[in-house]
Amino acid sequence: MPKDVEISFIPFGTHLNVPRGTSLLKAITQAGYPVGYSCRGQGVCVACAVWVQGQASKPSGREIELLRERTETQKRGDFSLRISCLTRAKGSVRVTTDYW
Numbered sequence: 001m002p003k004d005v006e007i008s009f010i011p012f013g014t015h016l017n018v019p020r021g022t023s024l025l026k027a028i029t030q031a032g033y034p035v036g037y038s039c040r041g042q043g044v045c046v047a048c049a050v051w052v053q054g055q056a057s058k059p060s061g062r063e064i065e066l067l068r069e070r071t072e073t074q075k076r077g078d079f080s081l082r083i084s085c086l087t088r089a090k091g092s093v094r095v096t097t098d099y100w
């Protein structure tokens with residue numbers, strides 16, 4: 001299995017290769033795209049929620065709990081709402097937000 005995985009940023013059509021297991025928040029900030037993260041990746045603020053498709057880690061109990069507190073739908077086509085600081089890239093992942 002390859003050591004690096006590819007993160008694709010929709011709708012920009014850009015990609016970033018990161019080590020497998022990198023958090024999506026880290027990949028997004030490394031790529032230079034805006035994303036909220038007022039708790040600095042502590043899994044508290046939920047500001048870093050993004051839409052994710054592909055080979056991401058399964059949601060942890062903490063993430064499921066945080067997402068349950070949100071009222072909007074958590075699925076949009078093949079994309080799922082995820083807390084990016086708590087979600088790790090296991091393989092190729094596509095990421096988008098409502099504000100990009």
Ligand code: FES
Nearest residue numbers: 041044045046085
């Ligand atoms: S940065 Fe606050 S929950 Fe992810």
